[in-house]
Amino acid sequence: MSKYKEIPVCFATDDNYVPFLAVAIASLLDNASKENFYRIFVLITQLKDDNIERIKKLETDNSSIEFISLAKELDKIQGMFHLRDYYSKETYYRIFIPNLFPQYKKVLYLDCDITVLGDISELYGTHIHGFYVGAVQEEVMQTFEVFGNYVEKADGIDRNDYFNAGILLINCRRWRKKHIAENFVDLLNRYKFRVVQDEDYLNVLCKGHVRHISLGWNKTSYKNENFDDKDLKLIHWKINWRPWKYKNILYEEHFWKYAKMAGFYDQLIQMRDSRTAADEEKDKLLMENLAKMAEEDANDPNNYHNTQGKLGLVYTAFAQIKKLKKIKKLVNIKAYKIKRIKRTDKKSK
Secondary structure, eight states: OTTSEEEEEEEEOOGGGHHHHHHHHHHHHHTOOTTEEEEEEEEESOOOHHHHHHHHTTOOTTEEEEEEEOHHHHGGGGGGSOOOTTOOGGGGGGGGHHHHOTTOSEEEEEOSSEEEOSOHHHHHTOOOTTOSEEEEEOHHHHHOHHHHHHIIIIIOOOTTTOEEEEEEEEEHHHHHHTTHHHHHHHHHHHOOOOSSTHHHHHHHHHTTOEEEEOGGGSEESSOOTTOOGGGOOEEEOOTTOOTTTOSSOTTHHHHHHHHHHHTOHHHHHHHHHTOOHHHHHHHHHHHHHHHHHHHHHHTOTTSTTTTHHHHOOOGGGHHHHHHOHHHHHHHOGGGOOOOOOOOOOOOOO
16 A cells, blocks of 8 residues: 555445445545545444445445444434434534544545545645635535525625535644634534534634635536536535436436446435425425525524624633543544444455
């Protein structure tokens, strides 16, 4: 492995998201440079053995896939996490990546609901010295007035600076030095974001310390007249723009190509075609409720921007936070139980 440049990549999943994780990893490795070694870590609470084996079969000669279970410690504090709709506690695992991997200067975190079209090492090579994180502007906040208005009035962040937390290049050293994980847990206990949850927390914690990355590395699957498709390198299947939910989604041909390659094509087609009018109505109501919450929180005199945001981060509380046993477990690498799965034999390519 010494001849390779190692690219550490983290995902987080549960059993429900395994088909999408498989598509993401298959696409990532299909476009990966042979000059690098892609070390993929999948953060889990627990996962069925057959799902682990199906993902392990995607390994190539210049990649490895390891599963890390965070169940032992995080289950003890799961009541702290705010969950809604498609959110699970695995959504929050990205916060603790720098503490979990002290050996890396930076780590790339990717959501499962993506399809990669470029070599992810290009994204990993982005210069982020002096920043907490490298990320792409959240296209939804720039497209829909209600959500753009929300982040400005409720979070106190310009809509053009608000980033999507599904693709993150994390500066691990700076993240640890500035105690982002600890401050996240502190803020989680002091204030509850309703609309975008983990994304809101990260945006307010990293405000002013974000290196903006090209939209091509985190493109939502709807038409943007200001975006040239020749720059498309990663598609993020957000909210209701998902090919396993609806037909004729922009860029869907890439998703189905890798669904076949990953061995989940039939399952995902069935998932799409078995959806009912009631399912579509539920999606519609989800968007309506999100918009309603965004409008309410934007106009709430007790929102984050009008209350906690006026105080800034309470660094003086850090010494007290460290004393809390449950938080110490979150930031202590020795507390995590690492579950390594034996590597399966790879088929010759």
